[in-house]
Amino acid sequence: MKLTVRFWSYFADVAGCRDAAFEVEEGTTLGELHDQVCEQSPKLADARNSTLKAVGVDYKDDNFVLSDGDEISFFPPVQGG
Numbered sequence: 001m002k003l004t005v006r007f008w009s010y011f012a013d014v015a016g017c018r019d020a021a022f023e024v025e026e027g028t029t030l031g032e033l034h035d036q037v038c039e040q041s042p043k044l045a046d047a048r049n050s051t052l053k054a055v056g057v058d059y060k061d062d063n064f065v066l067s068d069g070d071e072i073s074f075f076p077p078v079q080g081g
Contacts, residue, residue, distance in 0.1 A: 001026055001068040005037060008075045011051075015041045024066065030055065031062025033072065050077040 003022045007015045015037075024033060030053055038045040052075040053060055066072070 001028070001066065001070075003033065003066060003069070004071045005033070006071065006073045008073060011044060011047075011074055011076050014043045026068075028066050029062060030060050030064040030066060030072065033066060034062065034074075037074065044074070047077060051075065052077075 001024055003024060005020045005022055007018060007020070012018045020037075020040075022033065022036065024036070034048065034051070034053065038048060044051070053062075054073040054075070055064060055066065055070050
C-alpha cells in the first residue's frame, strides 16, 4: 500500500521534509507505520509517546489499520501556558 505522511511544525525540520511517501504491507497499523517513521528519523522517536496522529482529518490510535492511499499527519506535542 502507498501512504503519505505529513510532518507538522518542528517535526518537518527533524524529518528533513514536510511530506514523505511510504510503502507498507496490507494490514499495517498506524503504530507500525510510526515505528518505521522513527527508524528513518530517529530524533522523532524522542516524542514517540506524545505524538498526535491523524488519518485524514480524524485522530487515530496506534491500533488503527491503515488503507491504501491514506494520508497520515504527525503532530508534535502541544505546549502552551
